Amino acid sequence: MAVLLIAEHNNKELRPFTLNAATAASQIDADVHAVIIGQNSETAAKKLSELPLIKKVINIEAPHYENFTAENFAPAIVKLAENYSHIVCSANTFGKNLMPRIAAHLDTSQVSDIIKVISPDTFLRPIYAGNAFATVKTNDAKKCITIRPTSFEPCESSGGTATIEKGEAGEEFSNTKFIKREEIKSDRPELGTARIVVSGGRGMQSGDNFKLITEVADKLGAAIGASRAAVDAGYISNDHQVGQTGKVVVPDLYIAIGISGAIQHLAGMKESKVIVAINKDGEAPIFSVADYGLEADLFEALPQFMAELNKLNTIQK
Amino acid sequence: MKILVAVKRVIDYNVQIRIKEDGSGVVTDNVKMSTNPPDDNAIEEAVKIKEAGKATEIVAITVGEVKAQETVRKALAVGADKGIHVKTEGALEPLAISKIIQKIVEKEKPDLVFMGKQAIDDDCNQTGQMLSALLNWPQATFASKIEIKDTSLEVTREIDEGLETIEINTPAIVTCDLRLNEPRYASLPNIMKAKKKPIEEINVSDLGIDITPRIEQLKVEEPPKRKAGIKVANVAELVQKLKNEAKVI
Numbered sequence: 403m404a405v406l407l408i409a410e411h412n413n414k415e416l417r418p419f420t421l422n423a424a425t426a427a428s429q430i431d432a433d434v435h436a437v438i439i440g441q442n443s444e445t446a447a448k449k450l451s452e453l454p455l456i457k458k459v460i461n462i463e464a465p466h467y468e469n470f471t472a473e474n475f476a477p478a479i480v481k482l483a484e485n486y487s488h489i490v491c492s493a494n495t496f497g498k499n500l501m502p503r504i505a506a507h508l509d510t511s512q513v514s515d516i517i518k519v520i521s522p523d524t525f526l527r528p529i530y531a532g533n534a535f536a537t538v539k540t541n542d543a544k545k546c547i548t549i550r551p552t553s554f555e556p557c558e559s560s561g562g563t564a565t566i567e568k569g570e571a572g573e574e575f576s577n578t579k580f581i582k583r584e585e586i587k588s589d590r591p592e593l594g595t596a597r598i599v600v601s602g603g604r605g606m607q608s609g610d611n612f613k614l615i616t617e618v619a620d621k622l623g624a625a626i627g628a629s630r631a632a633v634d635a636g637y638i639s640n641d642h643q644v645g646q647t648g649k650v651v652v653p654d655l656y657i658a659i660g661i662s663g664a665i666q667h668l669a670g671m672k673e674s675k676v677i678v679a680i681n682k683d684g685e686a687p688i689f690s691v692a693d694y695g696l697e698a699d700l701f702e703a704l705p706q707f708m709a710e711l712n713k714l715n716t717i718q719k
Numbered sequence: 720m721k722i723l724v725a726v727k728r729v730i731d732y733n734v735q736i737r738i739k740e741d742g743s744g745v746v747t748d749n750v751k752m753s754t755n756p757p758d759d760n761a762i763e764e765a766v767k768i769k770e771a772g773k774a775t776e777i778v779a780i781t782v783g784e785v786k787a788q789e790t791v792r793k794a795l796a797v798g799a800d801k802g803i804h805v806k807t808e809g810a811l812e813p814l815a816i817s818k819i820i821q822k823i824v825e826k827e828k829p830d831l832v833f834m835g836k837q838a839i840d841d842d843c844n845q846t847g848q849m850l851s852a853l854l855n856w857p858q859a860t861f862a863s864k865i866e867i868k869d870t871s872l873e874v875t876r877e878i879d880e881g882l883e884t885i886e887i888n889t890p891a892i893v894t895c896d897l898r899l900n901e902p903r904y905a906s907l908p909n910i911m912k913a914k915k916k917p918i919e920e921i922n923v924s925d926l927g928i929d930i931t932p933r934i935e936q937l938k939v940e941e942p943p944k945r946k947a948g949i950k951v952a953n954v955a956e957l958v959q960k961l962k963n964e965a966k967v968i
Binding site for chain 2: 640
């Protein structure tokens with residue numbers, strides 16, 4: 403049986419992680435269908451049909467699908483489920499909110515946040531914030547899987563010509579009402595998906611001093627992170643927190659400044675491709691995961707770092 | 720209004736976990752355990768709502784082995800009125816937990832069920848959503864702000880794009896984000912008082928539900944180790960390495 407991918411979109415465009423989820427779905431079975439639920443979402447449905455990995459698109463529309471409410475989405479997907487062996491979605495806030503609701507309706511034990519497809523019923527997934535990897539085999543007939551998008555490459559986004567079928571809308575769930583969505587408008591990339599993250603810890607000594615981090619982040623087009631210690635000390639708001647109880651990030655470059663490297667912080671960043679640590683304590687645990695460690699006073703090193711960056715002719719964005 | 724809060728006992732977030740040599744799981748014997756951090760936020764929020772006069776009773780529930788009761792005791796010490804411990808052995812999947820809590824909800828008839836958005840051991844992030852599906856109740860996941868109204872709540876949710884606000888009618892499920900509040904510590908007198916508060920013990924076998932695992936954990940292993948890095952002498956060398964060797968800037 404085919405795999406059903408749940409597309410994430412904003413009614414106009416596909417959200418980028420849909421492409422990563424499509425790759426994961428295709429590793430389970432080559433026969434991937436995708437469902438896109440929304441309102442006035444034809445343009446996004448068209449784009450979905452152009453992914454060469456997708457064999458068929460099902461587009462379900464109704465006014466109550468405009469805001470992606472899980473209580474409305476889940477029954478519509480459950481209705482399609484009989485034709486599929488697997489239902490797959492990204493493990494971001496969209497998929498995390500939605501998939502367990504589908505799984506419970508199907509009486510299926512969901513496998514969350516996989517980082518590798520080993521076989522159609524066996525997957526690798528991080529537990530304890532990535533401090534251990536578990537290989538799990540699901541024995542449910544119908545499998546509900548969420549995938550960690552950063553562990554799968556995005557698929558090709560053009561050249562495909564899948565058919566688009568209209569699906570049947572379900573009833574509206576009247577006890578949940580969408581009020582508003584405030585998207586954070588920032589020139590800075592999102593912490594969870596940024597190519598570069600510059601993070602500060604307790605060594606920053608004050609919230610004011612975080613402006614040193616902001617400068618470097620601006621220069622590199624980076625997101626700003628922080629350790630729990632810096633958040634608890636009130637230097638920065640906790641939406642910047644990287645770690646087991648904050649966000650798990652896997653950027654190409656992670657720069658840890660004045661962060662000692664508590665276990666719970668390392669759990670949130672040690673899968674980054676390149677890690678830089680700047681800390682005046684040469685024994686700090688952060689150095690054990692750093693590709694490049696600089697033992698220095700950050701208040702001297704950061705201005706020098708800016709000066710060196712300013713000397714470069716080009717900086718990758 | 721009555722609030723049921725679900726709490727889970729997990730390895731403390733500051734402990735470096737160790738993997739069993741036979742790859743069968745993670746060592747939990749003689750390891751410091753505590754309440755799952757966002758579950759502390761769930762309890763705190765319930766207590767604040769009660770302090771504001773908008774809730775009359777808080778019931779804390781946990782599902783697990785004998786020692787799991789410590790988390791209920793802690794919830795009682797910060798302000799829950801009574802506890803429920805559903806006694807089980809062995810690992811349970813979120814689907815089974817949500818079926819157990821569903822039974823308790825049917826009996827206790829709370830107006831709200833709060834819990835953390837995710838447990839920091841299995842990182843599943845499923846139980847709240849599954850419970851709301853089973854009950855056909857509205858769900859507000861990743862809550863960072865809750866405003867109580869007469870027969871509804873306005874909840875601000877942390878989503879990848881920013882913030883989303885929804886209004887849900889009670890009864891409802893809310894899963895709590897770390898940003899929701901700052902959990903308090905239990906004072907010594909309150910810890911003593913909590914020892915006198917009732918905890919109802921229920922054997923899971925008496926609930927008449929199938930909790931057989933559907934997922935086999937074949938192996939638990941260490942993630943790949945990072946290769947050892949180098950120390951650089953100064954900032955100029957660092958920038959040069961990032962530019963020319965790692966090619967990341």
